[in-house]
Amino acid sequence: MASEKLKYLSESSLQELRSNVLKNIELYRSENFIEISNGNGWSISSDSVFVDLDRLSSLNGVQGASSDYESSIVVYKSFQGMTPALAMEERVWGRFTHLECLKYARARWPIKGSDQEQTDHILKHFFAKGRTGVRDDNAISRLWWNMHIANIADPEDPEGALKLILKVADIRMALVERPNTAARVPIIRALMRVMRSNQWITSTGRAFQKFMVEVNRDAGGVLFEVLPDTVIDSVMLRCAEKAQRNIESS
Numbered sequence: 001m002a003s004e005k006l007k008y009l010s011e012s013s014l015q016e017l018r019s020n021v022l023k024n025i026e027l028y029r030s031e032n033f034i035e036i037s038n039g040n041g042w043s044i045s046s047d048s049v050f051v052d053l054d055r056l057s058s059l060n061g062v063q064g065a066s067s068d069y070e071s072s073i074v075v076y077k078s079f080q081g082m083t084p085a086l087a088m089e090e091r092v093w094g095r096f097t098h099l100e101c102l103k104y105a106r107a108r109w110p111i112k113g114s115d116q117e118q119t120d121h122i123l124k125h126f127f128a129k130g131r132t133g134v135r136d137d138n139a140i141s142r143l144w145w146n147m148h149i150a151n152i153a154d155p156e157d158p159e160g161a162l163k164l165i166l167k168v169a170d171i172r173m174a175l176v177e178r179p180n181t182a183a184r185v186p187i188i189r190a191l192m193r194v195m196r197s198n199q200w201i202t203s204t205g206r207a208f209q210k211f212m213v214e215v216n217r218d219a220g221g222v223l224f225e226v227l228p229d230t231v232i233d234s235v236m237l238r239c240a241e242k243a244q245r246n247i248e249s250s
Helices: 011-019 025-029 065-078 090-098 100-108 115-125 128-137 141-153 158-168 170-175 179-183 187-196 205-218 230-247
Strands: 003-008 046-053
Touching: 003 090, 011 090, 025 115, 025 205, 046 065, 065 100, 065 141, 065 158, 090 100, 090 128, 115 128, 141 158, 141 170, 141 187, 158 170, 158 187, 170 187, 170 205, 187 230, 205 230
Parallel strands: none
Antiparallel strands: 003 046
């Protein structure tokens, strides 16, 4: 196993990359950043996180939910000791999209269109500006966050939870992209249980949207943290039944 200490970019190297996207456009399109990476600021190391480079090299850039499922597992297992705090650091993911995972990022998020469109695309998927950029857009960090939330949602079967999270785009949006939901463990675990017990909820994006409307409306003020699971599950099931009735009657 080729495992080594996590390496990340210095802030100045990150900013230099960001300001030179158009200048480096050919490196993104078909070449690589190996020569540039030999300079200072590309190999700041962490003593607490180790990366399984062999596992990481197996990433498949095929587009689609099934590919994202497998890739999320690969990335999560590749970073041993990674913490949510460090996983919010753009300097970590900026290095991996430009070096170890460049081939994957290029395949998963093809660079096309005008120079300006390509520049905007690269800034979105090869960098990770802000909370949403790290969690939702960067080619590699979004995969780590998928699996991190799946582990919170169901520690006993995180891979099963991951399948549900990625089944419909709206589910990921609700569970991963809404910090208030992801931070409240009883809610995210209750949502996972009800999605498994009532398959209608995840049957379509519209069904899930309507379900979440009812959850936000009827359960928004419920203090789930002090309720037993049986009571929480009853609340969730009522929301699902109400949402289904509303769709069927519309």
